[in-house]
Each structure stands twice: as structure tokens, then as C-alpha cells.
Amino acid sequence: DTGVSQDPRHKITKRGQNVTFRCDPISEHNRLYWYRQTLGQGPEFLTYFQNEAQLEKSRLLSDRFSAERPKGSFSTLEIQRTEQGDSAMYLCASSLSGAHSYEQYFGPGTRLTVT
Amino acid sequence: AQSVTQLDSHVSVSEGTPVLLRCNYSSSYSPSLFWYVQHPNKGLQLLLKYTSAATLVKGINGFEAEFKKSETSFHLTKPSAHMSDAAEYFCVVSLYNQGGKLIFGQGTELSVKP
Numbered sequence: 015d016t017g018v019s020q021d022p023r024h025k026i027t028k029r030g031q032n033v034t035f036r037c038d039p040i041s042e043h044n045r046l047y048w049y050r051q052t053l054g055q056g057p058e059f060l061t062y063f064q065n066e067a068q069l070e071k072s073r074l075l076s077d078r079f080s081a082e083r084p085k086g087s088f089s090t091l092e093i094q095r096t097e098q099g100d101s102a103m104y105l106c107a108s109s110l111s112g113a114h115s116y117e118q119y120f121g122p123g124t125r126l127t128v129t
Numbered sequence: 130a131q132s133v134t135q136l137d138s139h140v141s142v143s144e145g146t147p148v149l150l151r152c153n154y155s156s157s158y159s160p161s162l163f164w165y166v167q168h169p170n171k172g173l174q175l176l177l178k179y180t181s182a183a184t185l186v187k188g189i190n191g192f193e194a195e196f197k198k199s200e201t202s203f204h205l206t207k208p209s210a211h212m213s214d215a216a217e218y219f220c221v222v223s224l225y226n227q228g229g230k231l232i233f234g235q236g237t238e239l240s241v242k243p
Contacts, residue, residue: 018172045228045229047230047231049231054236055235055236056219056233056234056235056236057173057219057231057233058233059230059231059232062228062230064228069228070227070228070230105172105173107173107231109229111228111229117163117175117178118175118229118231119175120165120172120173120174121172122171122172123172
């Protein structure tokens, strides 16, 4: 296993369209996190899963955003009716639970541009 | 509430000179703290972590950080900068009671001059 992977790496879409991103975590990791990073800022937490259960959603995650992790493996993040303000880098990370350090390993990210 | 503040948005050093990137944290309990590095067009890479063991933490590529509870600081240092160290550095706190989610500082851009 070479780490966390994300697909696509880049996505350009028109305002109002729906987009879906995929994240494949490190295989033995049961926690999966989504973050969003805008230009010049640090990443901000969006949501996280432990196995297939979504345990927390940030206030940043409006009703247009939905995330799933069926079967506790890969995860998808969907944005409906995209807006220009959704343009950002979407980062996925995974970790083990119970390890007190909560060390998270990040994927390369999906850069979304909404025109 | 837990948070981190990176005191410098940009630091510039000459190759071969020491690096100091400053970070203060706020936490109501003993925190887990990290430094991550992000090179242009690359993913976030963990440099080092502090988890209530030794207060002086050694990481990859010659970086180290010292946890100082009395000063609520976790500054990142390196004795001698290399050109390849030029990148964005993030100080991060982990929220143990919230599933380990990470709170990032605003980042410090490190430039290394030849």
C-alpha cells in the first residue's frame, strides 16, 4: 500500500454542476477525514468517519455537501449545485483510532475550480 | 477551545543558517501537536509529532521541535537550512475528544536563499 489516494487530482466544473470526489485510505486505517484548503490558508476540517459511520460534520459543510463511506473502505464527497466559493483543494486523510497520537496521513488532494 | 497560532506568515533564511518557525497553542488539556510540511503541488507530509512523551521531538530531514508547556509553544527548528526546505509549514493540534480531528495554523512560508 502506497498511501492515501484521491481521484481526480483536478476538476474544473461550471457553476451549478454536481461533482464527486473519491478517497481511498490506507487499507488498515478505520478513520477517514475530509478537509478543505483555500489559497493561502491552512486546511479546515469538514467531516470524518470511523468505519462506515459519519461521526462529525463541520458547520462548513452546507446541505449541498454530502459524504459517504460505504463498507468502511473508500469515501466519496459530493458537492451539489457548485458555487464559485467551493473552489478549493479538498484533502482526504486517514488514521487508526485508539492510537493517542492520531497521526493522519494525507492524500495529494483534489483541486476543484468552479467557473 | 483548542487552537494554534503561527506567529510568522513568512520566514526567509539563507542556505546553511538556522531555521526557526514559531507556533503557540491553546488547549484545555495536554495536547497532541504536529508539524506538517507542504511542498508546492504536493501533499501534506508529517514532519514530527508530540504526544506527551519527550518534550524535545526529533523529526525527519533534521527538524526538531520543543514542547514548552509554560510558554504554550511548540517551535520548529533546524540547525542548517537546505534549499529543499523551502515550503509551507503548518503547526497542528489534534482534538483528542473530537475523533482526533486536526486544527491547523495559518501556515508559515519558508524561503531559502542561496
